[in-house]
Amino acid sequence: ETVLTQSPATLSLSPGERATLSCWASQDVSTYLAWYQQRPGQAPRLLIYDASRRATGIPARFSGSGSGTDFTLTISTLEPEDFAVYYCQQRSITFGGGTKVEIK
Amino acid sequence: QVLLQESGPGLVKPSETLSLTCTVSGGSVSSGSYYWSWIRQPPGKGLEWIGNIYYSGGTKYNPSLKSRVTISVDTSRNQFSLRLSSMTAADTAMYYCARLDHDSSAWGQGTQVTVSS
Numbered sequence: 001e002t003v004l005t006q007s008p009a010t011l012s013l014s015p016g017e018r019a020t021l022s023c024w025a026s027q028d029v030s031t032y033l034a035w036y037q038q039r040p041g042q043a044p045r046l047l048i049y050d051a052s053r054r055a056t057g058i059p060a061r062f063s064g065s066g067s068g069t070d071f072t073l074t075i076s077t078l079e080p081e082d083f084a085v086y087y088c089q090q091r092s093i094t095f096g097g098g099t100k101v102e103i104k
Numbered sequence: 105q106v107l108l109q110e111s112g113p114g115l116v117k118p119s120e121t122l123s124l125t126c127t128v129s130g131g132s133v134s135s136g137s138y139y140w141s142w143i144r145q146p147p148g149k150g151l152e153w154i155g156n157i158y159y160s161g162g163t164k165y166n167p168s169l170k171s172r173v174t175i176s177v178d179t180s181r182n183q184f185s186l187r188l189s190s191m192t193a194a195d196t197a198m199y200y201c202a203r204l205d206h207d208s209s210a211w212g213q214g215t216q217v218t219v220s221s
Contacts, residue, residue, distance in 0.1 A: 036209075043200055043202075043211035043213060043214060044200075044211060045211075046208060046209040049206065049208075050207070055208060055209075056207075056208065085150075087150065089151075089153075092141065092204040093153050093156065093166075095143075095150065095151040095152065095153055098151070
C-alpha cells in the first residue's frame with residue numbers, strides 16, 4: 001500500500017506570494033498523481049492530473065511537477081480564492097493528509 | 105455534465121450497517137473508463153478513500169476498511185452504492201461519491217453521517 005505524505009501541514013502566506021506544496025510517495029507511482037483543492041464547505045476540485053497537467057478550467061498560476069516519489073504543486077501568485085486545503089492523490093485511490101494554505 | 109447526488113440516513117446506530125446510494129445523472133455508470141468512488145472526511149480532518157467500482161464491475165477497497173465495505177452498482181437505476189458494516193463513532197464523517205477519470209473528476213455535494221445511539 002502506497003502512503004502519501006504532504007508537507008507542510010500548514011502554509012501561512014499573503015496574497016500575491018508564491019506557494020510551494022510537497023507530496024512524497026512511499027513507493028514509485030510514476031506520474032500517476034493528482035492534486036485537488038478543497039475550499040471550506042465544498043467538495044474537492046481536481047487541479048492537476050498526471051503530476052503536471054492542468055485540468056480543464058484551472059488557471060495557469062497552478063502548476064505541478066515531479067515523478068516517481070517526489071511531487072510539487074506550485075501556485076505562482078496567490079489569489080484570495082486560493083486559500084484552501086490541497087490534497088495529493090495517487091492512482092485515484094490513496095490521498096495525502098493535506099496542506100492548508102492560510103492567509104498570513 | 106455529469107451530476108452525482110448522495111442519499112441515505114444521516115444518523116446510524118453503533119454496530120449497524122450504513123447504506124448510501126449515489127444517483128448519477130448526465131452520464132451512465134456502465135459506460136466509459138471511469139472509477140466510481142466513495143470517499144469520506146471526518147469532521148476537521150482530511151480525505152479518506154473508501155473504495156472504487158470500475159466501469160467493468162471490478163472493485164478495489166481501502167485495506168483498512170476492506171473487511172467492512174461493499175460497493176455495488178445498479179445499472180438499471182444508474183446508481184452505485186456503499187455498504188459499511190459494524191459502524192462506530194470513528195465512522196462519523198461527510199461521505200462523498202465521485203466519478204474519477206484519468207483527467208477529470210465529478211463529486212457529489214456530500215452527505216453527513218453521524219454514528220450515535
